[in-house]
Amino acid sequence: MSGLADQQDGAAPPRPASRTRVMTIIAQDPAVQRDGRIVRAAATVPVDRLEPGPRSHRFHVVDYDGTSGVLHPAADLADPREPDPRPARWTYADRFAQASDEVLLGDFAFHAQNVYAIAARTLARLEFALGRRIEWEFRSHQLYLVPHAFVEANAFYSRDDCGLFFGYLPQPDGTTVHTCLSHDIVAHETTHAILDGLRPRFMEPGLPDQPGFHEALGDIVALLSVFSLPELIEFALTTEQDARNRVETGNDLTEQLAQGILFGVAEQFGSTTSGVRGSALRRSVKLDPNAAWLGDPGFQEPHRRGEILVAALTRGLVKMWTGRLAQLADRGAMSVRAAAEAGAKAAEHLLTMFIRALDYAPAVELEFDDVLDAMLVADAVVAPDDAHGYRDAVREAFGTYGIVQPTDRIVDVAAAPLYYDHVNATALRTNPDEVFRFVWQNLDALGLCPEYELEVAAVRPAVRIGPDGLLVEEVVADYVQVLDLTGTQAGERGIGLPHSVSGDTPIQIWGGGTLIFDQFGRLKFHQRKRLDDWDRQSRRVAYLAHRGLFDTRNRLGFSLGASRGLPFADLHAPDRGIEERW
Numbered sequence: 001m002s003g004l005a006d007q008q009d010g011a012a013p014p015r016p017a018s019r020t021r022v023m024t025i026i027a028q029d030p031a032v033q034r035d036g037r038i039v040r041a042a043a044t045v046p047v048d049r050l051e052p053g054p055r056s057h058r059f060h061v062v063d064y065d066g067t068s069g070v071l072h073p074a075a076d077l078a079d080p081r082e083p084d085p086r087p088a089r090w091t092y093a094d095r096f097a098q099a100s101d102e103v104l105l106g107d108f109a110f111h112a113q114n115v116y117a118i119a120a121r122t123l124a125r126l127e128f129a130l131g132r133r134i135e136w137e138f139r140s141h142q143l144y145l146v147p148h149a150f151v152e153a154n155a156f157y158s159r160d161d162c163g164l165f166f167g168y169l170p171q172p173d174g175t176t177v178h179t180c181l182s183h184d185i186v187a188h189e190t191t192h193a194i195l196d197g198l199r200p201r202f203m204e205p206g207l208p209d210q211p212g213f214h215e216a217l218g219d220i221v222a223l224l225s226v227f228s229l230p231e232l233i234e235f236a237l238t239t240e241q242d243a244r245n246r247v248e249t250g251n252d253l254t255e256q257l258a259q260g261i262l263f264g265v266a267e268q269f270g271s272t273t274s275g276v277r278g279s280a281l282r283r284s285v286k287l288d289p290n291a292a293w294l295g296d297p298g299f300q301e302p303h304r305r306g307e308i309l310v311a312a313l314t315r316g317l318v319k320m321w322t323g324r325l326a327q328l329a330d331r332g333a334m335s336v337r338a339a340a341e342a343g344a345k346a347a348e349h350l351l352t353m354f355i356r357a358l359d360y361a362p363a364v365e366l367e368f369d370d371v372l373d374a375m376l377v378a379d380a381v382v383a384p385d386d387a388h389g390y391r392d393a394v395r396e397a398f399g400t401y402g403i404v405q406p407t408d409r410i411v412d413v414a415a416a417p418l419y420y421d422h423v424n425a426t427a428l429r430t431n432p433d434e435v436f437r438f439v440w441q442n443l444d445a446l447g448l449c450p451e452y453e454l455e456v457a458a459v460r461p462a463v464r465i466g467p468d469g470l471l472v473e474e475v476v477a478d479y480v481q482v483l484d485l486t487g488t489q490a491g492e493r494g495i496g497l498p499h500s501v502s503g504d505t506p507i508q509i510w511g512g513g514t515l516i517f518d519q520f521g522r523l524k525f526h527q528r529k530r531l532d533d534w535d536r537q538s539r540r541v542a543y544l545a546h547r548g549l550f551d552t553r554n555r556l557g558f559s560l561g562a563s564r565g566l567p568f569a570d571l572h573a574p575d576r577g578i579e580e581r582w
Contacts, residue, residue, distance in 0.1 A: 018047060019046065019047055020044045020045060020046055020047055021044075021045055021047050021092050022042045022043065022044055022045070022094065023042070023043050023045050023092075023094060023113055023116075023117040024040055024041075024042060024043075024094050024096045024097045024099075024110075024113070024117075025040070025041050025042075025043045025113070025114050025117045025118055025183065026038055026039070026040060026041070026104065026114055026181050026182075026183060027039040027040055027041035027183060027226070028182070028183050028184065028226065029181065029182045029183065029184065030101075030104070030105060030181055037101060038101050038104060038105075040104075042097075043117045043118065043121050044121065045116075045117050045120045045121055045124070046120060046124050047090075048120075049089045049090055050077055050078065050089060050090075050092065051089060052074035052075065052076040053074045053075065053112065053116075054074075054075060054076075054077050054112060054113070054116050055074075055142070056116075056120065056142075057141060057142070058120070058123060058141070058142060058143065059116055059119055059120060059142060059143050059144075059145055060142040060143070060144050060145065061074070061075065061112045061115060061116050061144075061145045061146075061147065062074075062144050062145070062146055062163075063075075063108060063111075063112060063146070063147055063148055064146060064148075064149070065148045065149065065150070066149055066150045067150045067151045072108050072148065073108075074112075075108070075109035075112035075113060076109075077092055077093070077109075077113060078091050078092065078093070079091035079092060079093040080093065081093070096110045096113065104181075105175075105178075105181070108147070108148070111147045111148070111178060111180050111181065112145075112147055114147075114180065114181055114186070115145045115147045115164075115166065115180045115186050116145060118183055118186040118187055118190070119143070119145055119164070119186060119187075119190045121225075122186075122187045122190040122191060122194070122221065122225070123190065123194060125221070125225060125351075125355075126191075126194055126221070126355050129351070129352045129355035129356050129464075130198075130355060130356065130358065130359060130462055130464075131462040131463040131464040131465075132460060132461060132462050132463065134194055134197055134198060135197050136162070136193065136196075136197045137159055137193075137196045137197045137200045138159050138160070138162045139162075140162045142162075143162060143163060143164065143190075143193055144161070144162055144163030144164070145163065145164050145166075146163055146164065146165045146166060147166050147178070147180035148166070148168055148178070148180070149165035149166055149167060150165065150167050150168075151167065151168060151169065151170070152167040152169065153167060153169045153177070153179070154167045154179070155167055155179040155180075155185050155188075155189050156189065156192075157189050157192040157193045157196065159196055159203075164186075164189045164190065164192075164193060166178070166179045166180040166185070166186070166189075167179055168180075183222065183226070184219070184222045187218060187221055187222040187225065188218030188219060188221075188222055189218065190218075191217050191218040191221050191222075192214065192218060195214060195217055195358070198358055199358065199361070199363065199366075199478075200457075201363055201364045201457070201480060201510070201512075202214055202364075202366060204364065204510065204559075205540075205544050205549055205556075205557050205558070205559065206364065206365050206366065206510070206540060207365060207366075207367055207536070207539060207540050207543060208299075208300045208302070208305050208543055209305060209366060209367040209368045210365065210366045210367075211302035211305070212302050212303075212304075212305025212306040212308070212309065212368075213306065213309060213366055213368070213371065214302070214306075215302050215303050215305075215306035216305075216306035216307070216308075216309035216310050216313075219306065219310050220309070220310055220313050220351075220354060221351065221354075221355075223310075223314070224313075224317070224347045224348075224350060224351040224354070225351065227317070227343070227344070227347040287307060287308070287311040287401075289311075289315060289397075289400030289401055290400070290401070290402070291401060291402025293308055293401070293402075294402055300543065300546070300547070308368065308401055308403075309368055309371065311401065312368075312397050312398045312400075312401050312403060313350065313354065313397070315397040315400065316350060316393050316394040316396075316397035316398070317346060317347055317350050318397075319393035319394075319396060319397055320346040320349070320350060320388070320390050320393045320394075321342060321343045321346040321347075323346075323388060323389055323390075323393060324342040324343075324345065324346055324388060325339060325342055327388070328342055346388075346390075349388075349390060350390070350394070353375050353378070353379045353390070353394070354375060356375075356378045356379065356382070356464065357371060357374035357375040357378050358374070359374075359378065359460075359462060359474075359476045359514070359516070360373075360374035360375075360377055360378040360410060360514060360516065360525070360527055361374045361514065361527070362409075362512060362513060362514060362527055362528070362529045363457060363458075363478035363479065363480050363512040363513065363514055363529075364480055364510045364511065364512040364529060365510060365511070365512070365529045365536065365540070368398075368403050369403050369404060369405065369406050369409075370406070370409060370527075370529075372394070372395070372398045372403055372404075372405050373405050373406055373409050373410055373527075374410070374527070375391075375394060376391050376394065376395065376405060377410050377525065379391055381472060381474075382464050382465075382466045382472050383466055409527055409528070409529075410525055410526070410527045411525065411526045411527075411528070412524065412525060413445075413446075413523055413524065413525065413526050414518075414522070414523075414524045416445055416523075417445065418442050418445055418523060419441045419442055419445075420438070420521070420522070421441070422437065422441075423437060423438050423441070423521070425520065425521030426521075428459075428475060428517060428521045429459070429461050429475050429517075429521070430459055430461070431459065432456040432457070432458070432459050432477075433456075435456045435459055435477045435479075435515065436454075436455075436456045436479075438523075439454065439456065439479060439515075446513075446526060446528075447528065447530070448481075449531070449532065452481040452482070452483050452511065452531050452532075453481060453482050453483070454479055454480070454481050455479060455480055455481075455482075456477060456478070456479045457478045457479060457480050457512075458476075458477065458478045459475065459476075459477045460475070460476045460477075461473070461474070461475050461476075462474045462475070462476055473518070473519035474516055474517065474518060474519070475516075475517040475521070476514060476515070476516055476517075477514070477515040477517070478512065478513075478514055478515075479512055479513055479514075479515070480510065480511070480512035481510065481511040481512055481531045482508060482509075482510060483508070483509050483511075483531060484506065484507070484508050485506075485507050485508075485509065486503060486504060486505065486506060486507065487501050487502050487503045487504060487505040487507060488503035488504075490507050490509070490537075490541070491503070493532075493534060494534035494538075495507075495509075495534050495537045495538050495541055496538040496541070496542065497541065498541070498542050498545045498546065500545045501541065501545050501556060505554065505555070505556055506553075506554075506555040506556070506558070507541065507555070507556045507557050508555070508556070508557040508558045509531060509537050509540070509541075509557060510529075510531065510557075511528075511529055511530055511531025511532070511533070512528070512529055512531075513526060513527055513528035513529060514526075514527040514528075515527075540557070541556065541557070544556050544557060
């Protein structure tokens with residue numbers, strides 16, 4: 001009633017002066033310092049109404065310590081100089097811009113600001129690349145951020161609890177390591193929540209690449225987000241070049257320089273959080289480019305598997321960056337600033353390519369060659385000319401690890417004889433039932449068998465901006481197919497069964513695909529993972545059985561067998577054999 005009364009009295013609602021605001025965060029981790037001080041960054045965050053917490057329309061920081069049972073006071077980030085509480089909720093005062101290291105480490109209000117700003121920045125970056133708002137998978141508008149959730153060297157996303165939970169660990173010297181102060185960890189866990197909203201079935205039991213992708217995505221988003229800051233790369237280049245202002249760009253030196261700077265950024269990420277964070281990023285850039293990992297059982301573990309994707313992307317970034325340097329160099333050299341800007345632009349484009357690939361990826365049974373395929377096809381739609389040869393660089397980098405673009409996964413169906421009778425183009429943009437009508441009318445043309453149950457799981461419009469400034473409008477629809485069998489029935493269909501799977505073992509197998517419609521409601525691409533690909537199903541059953549991923553009812557392929565709501569906590573459980581300790 002008070003809001004209505006205010007409007008009747010003629011009071012205008014408060015309006016923010018800008019679409020973004022700048023918040024101080026810890027750039028990477030408290031362990032990363034320059035001149036004896038923690039490296040800070042000014043993070044650009046979308047403007048929002050901020051209630052104490054802070055609490056926006058997408059995030060809610062709740063500082064509850066589950067170990068001690070203490071609810072810490074909510075941080076109020078509003079400008080205290082604004083006396084009226086109503087417009088004050090749209091104001092912000094950064095009282096940590098000049099704060100000492102002691103304040104950053106010890107003030108829980110800064111911890112709340114840090115975790116909120118990084119999470120909001122990460123979400124905004126992915127929404128920009130995808131060209132739409134991203135929904136959470138759980139039934140709430142707000143993702144809880146709990147900066148001091150428990151005493152443990154861990155952090156995880158929980159779908160059932162609608163939140164990200166960050167642990168802390170007291171040290172023998174009296175200090176405390178807070179995972180909520182690591183840019184890498186906060187961005188990593190936020191990306192888990194975002195990917196769960198985009199592709200919820202990526203947490204279903206699948207092939208080893210699928211959980212590996214979940215782990216790799218967070219590291220890649222965090223690494224490329226930082227690497228896209230030209231100031232950071234300029235500082236690293238200056239150090240590498242012995243404080244000279246010119247960078248020599250000979251072929252061998254350029255490759256070594258790019259590898260060295262990239263390794264330096266990854267080294268800081270991988271060694272931060274005072275030993276809490278694992279060394280996946282450091283190890284990824286050191287991985288020799290070969291396909292030996294495909295036959296190594298050790299790489300079936302999700303974190304190790306994810307290292308391959310991180311390694312391929314970082315090698316691709318090196319090729320993209322050195323390609324730009326070669327184009328821009330004057331007489332074999334260029335300024336440090338120009339070299340840094342070239343690296344930042346390459347990282348920004350690669351990050352956008354990688355994020356946009358999510359829409360062209362399959363809804364289930366993701367494999368790394370699907371990631372490469374989706375990156376190349378999606379980028380060609382937005383930037384068909386590829387003036388800098390970015391797609392060739394990515395294709396070559398993935399190829400060095402034995403990951404080759406498949407030829408039959410994403411099919412161009414723009415010229416296929418499809419039936420559009422009775423399909424409403426407007427409803428097709430938002431309504432799963434309308435998309436199902438289209439699929440049902442075109443089962444044969446799409447190569448789908450009506451024997452298997454089919455559900456249109458999501459319909460998402462997207463608007464992207466190409467390098468020429470023109471808009472590319474699309475509608476992305478996901479469908480899944482499910483078939484429940486016994487071990488005996490699976491064997492009769494051609495699925496190979498390991499010794500640990502009996503004829504009575506219930507098995508659930510999946511198939512699915514992604515439909516990409518243009519702005520006129522016409523289908524142009526069909527990405528599919530056939531349910532009746534018995535070779536893939538055999539590999540999946542063998543992997544799940546080998547990993548012992550039977551659920552509590554001894555079924556295979558129905559769930560991961562993890563505690564309800566805590567699959568990411570189990571995924572991040574300490575495993576000293578792989579140096580993952582958070």
